[in-house]
Amino acid sequence: MAYLELAALKKVYGKDIEAVKSFNLKVDKEEFIVFLGPSGCGKSTIMRMIAGLESVTEGNILLEGESIIDYQPKDRGISMIFQSYAVWPHMTVYDNVAYALKLRKISKEQIDKTVKEVAKISDIYQYLNRYPNNLSGGQRQRVAVARAIAIKPKLFLMDEPLSNLDAKLRVSMRTDLKRIHQELKTTSIFVTHDQSEALSLADRIVVMNHGYIEQIGTPNEIYHDSESMFVAKFIGSPPSNFLTVKVKEREDKIFVIHSDFELEVKNKYKKALKNKYINKEIILAVRPENFTINKKGILKVKCNIIEPQGSHVVINIFVGGEEIKVVSNILTLKTNEEIDLGFSEKIAFFDIETEKRIR
Ligand SMILES: Nc1ncnc2c1ncn2[C@@H]1O[C@H](COP(=O)(O)OP(=O)(O)OP(=O)(O)O)[C@@H](O)[C@H]1O
Ligand SMILES: [Mg+2]
Numbered sequence: 001m002a003y004l005e006l007a008a009l010k011k012v013y014g015k016d017i018e019a020v021k022s023f024n025l026k027v028d029k030e031e032f033i034v035f036l037g038p039s040g041c042g043k044s045t046i047m048r049m050i051a052g053l054e055s056v057t058e059g060n061i062l063l064e065g066e067s068i069i070d071y072q073p074k075d076r077g078i079s080m081i082f083q084s085y086a087v088w089p090h091m092t093v094y095d096n097v098a099y100a101l102k103l104r105k106i107s108k109e110q111i112d113k114t115v116k117e118v119a120k121i122s123d124i125y126q127y128l129n130r131y132p133n134n135l136s137g138g139q140r141q142r143v144a145v146a147r148a149i150a151i152k153p154k155l156f157l158m159d160e161p162l163s164n165l166d167a168k169l170r171v172s173m174r175t176d177l178k179r180i181h182q183e184l185k186t187t188s189i190f191v192t193h194d195q196s197e198a199l200s201l202a203d204r205i206v207v208m209n210h211g212y213i214e215q216i217g218t219p220n221e222i223y224h225d226s227e228s229m230f231v232a233k234f235i236g237s238p239p240s241n242f243l244t245v246k247v248k249e250r251e252d253k254i255f256v257i258h259s260d261f262e263l264e265v266k267n268k269y270k271k272a273l274k275n276k277y278i279n280k281e282i283i284l285a286v287r288p289e290n291f292t293i294n295k296k297g298i299l300k301v302k303c304n305i306i307e308p309q310g311s312h313v314v315i316n317i318f319v320g321g322e323e324i325k326v327v328s329n330i331l332t333l334k335t336n337e338e339i340d341l342g343f344s345e346k347i348a349f350f351d352i353e354t355e356k357r358i359r
Contacts, residue, residue, distance in 0.1 A: 001065050002026035003187055004050075004155060009059035011045050011211075019045040021211040022059070030185040032178075036198040036234070037208030043191045047159050050189070051080045063154060079148035080157040083164055087132045087143045093119075094128040097146045104151070114150055121180055122146035138169045145177070149184060156188040162197065170194075174201055195235045199223065207231050223287075226348070229355040232285050238314060241324040243284045244352070247277040256284055256349075259320040261299040269349045272358050282358065283350040288314065288327040290344040297342030303333050317341070 004027040011020040020042040027033055035043045048054035050061055052073035061069050068076050087096050094115055101111045119125040122142045132140050141161060148156060158177075162170045174197055181188060192198055198205050199219040207214040207222060207230075215227040226232035232240035245256035245263075254265045254273050263284075265273055273282070304323070305316040313333060315326045319341075326341070333339070349358045 002062070003029040003031075003064060005060075005062040006046070006050070007060045007062065009046065009049065009061065010057045011042070011049060011054065012057045019211055020049075023211075023213060025206060025213070025216065027187060027189070029187055031187055032181050032201060032203045033189045034198040034202035034205045035189065035191045035208060036193065036195060036205050037214075038193060038234070041208045042211040043193075043208060044159055047080065047157050047189065047191055050155070051078050051157055052076050053080075077151075077154040078157060079151060079153035079155070080159065081141075081144045081148050081161050083160040087140055087147065089132050091131075092128065093124060093130055093132065093135070093143050093146075096132065096143055097128075097150050100147065100151045115146075118146045118150045121149070121183055123176065137165050138173055141165065141173065142176070145180065149180070149186060153186060156186045158188065158190045160191055160193075162192075163194075170197070177201065196237060199235070207234060224346070225357070226285075227357050229283065229285070229350050232348070232350070236287060238288050238325040238327070240285045240287050240348075241326075242350075243286070243319060243322060243324070244281055245284045246281050247273050247279065249274060249278050256282070258284075261319075263298060263343060263347075265349075267345050267347065269347075269358060273349065277358070281352050283352055283355075285348040285350055286324075286343060287346065288325045290346040291326045291328075292342035292344060293326070293328050293330060293333075294340045295342060297340040299341050300338055301341050303335060303337050303339060306333055306335055 006023055006025045009020060009023040012018050023046060037043055045054060049056050052071060056069050060067050097115045097118060098111050101114060119128055122145050124139060124142045124146055127135060127139060132143060162173050165173060178201055190201055202219055204216060204218055205222050206216050209230050215222060215231050222231060223235050226235065229242065243258055245258045248255045248257050254270050256263050256265060301317045301319060303315045304318055307314040312327050312329045313331060315328060315333060317324050317326055350356065351358055
């Protein structure tokens with residue numbers, strides 16, 4: 001039995017706005033799940049249905065095997081935090097964190113113990129007597145986290161909790177959230193449209209698009225074995241490069257042919273290309289770091305624009321009229337320099353019509 005199960009969950013707003021279309025997901029106890037997808041794909045809608053803030057059109061939500069869709073939000077044992085950290089300005093940090101515990105008729109001593117415990121974990125212990133207005137955005141968001149985890153929820157939902165913070169704070173807060181999760185192991189769902197946040201936090205990522213699931217997998221699976229061009233494009237910075245190529249067979253060898261190069265396919269895709277795609281056009285996908293430079297490559301190209309990133313450079317190159325981005329740690333490359341470009345084994349192929357990975 002899954003700890004949390006979303007079974008054929010569907011949400012229609014009004015007459016015909018299908019925000020969530022038959023969503024199926026099983027979550028294990030202690031897992032950290034991230035919902036990743038573009039604006040409007042239904043992430044918040046699912047979170048709000050789980051929390052009980054939005055009705056369910058069809059399907060079911062089971063927590064520890066029991067349907068919770070008819071329960072009031074407060075009876076679900078779920079904590080949720082949002083982008084706008086709604087901490088109460090008229091209460092001290094201590095009272096903010098203690099509030100939900102007081103409603104539960106827990107002894108004063110126990111409340112005090114829990115507040116101090118979660119304040120230490122959330123790194124706000126020194127601010128317990130302050131009012132939220134006298135805290136920074138990051139500290140305020142930590143108060144919201146402390147308040148949410150104080151009730152020891154069965155499920156901790158976070159809907160873009162870091163997006164109001166500046167870039168540097170975002171990165172440090174996500175490490176804090178990861179540490180808190182490693183300590184408390186509260187089963188969590190975290191929403192973001194930042195792929196780097198998703199990769200760094202998740203045990204498993206659910207990539208969403210238009211109310212559908214595109215792919216569910218570990219960060220490595222999602223990045224290295226993207227199931228669709230949508231996922232390959234959404235994950236990675238810069239994202240995957242796509243080139244249209246044609247499949248040819250010569251003397252039992254399989255090649256993909258582009259106007260500027262020919263490449264023999266030797267990896268796991270060879271069989272599927274031979275079986276189904278001879279003489280057909282397909283998409284060759286290459287992550288920016290999966291090229292080789294000046295190592296017996298297969299085409300000569302010019303470095304068009306070079307963007308230094310400190311530890312590496314991003315090189316913009318034209319291949320047959322299409323611009324690709326290549327990441328390299330050769331920091332001495334110059335604009336207009338000619339290089340010998342090759343491909344590593346880690347290339348992937350997608351069907352040009354379905355945009356799904358060829359298998
Ligand atoms: N109360 C509502 N009434 C009608 N349509 C709604 C309502 N709430 C959301 N929608 C629509 O449902 C779809 C999903 O919205 P949702 O807020 O779940 O997206 P999201 O993935 O959280 O996006 P974002 O990343 O921008 O927060 C959108 O098309 C949105 O316009
Ligand atoms: Mg949202």
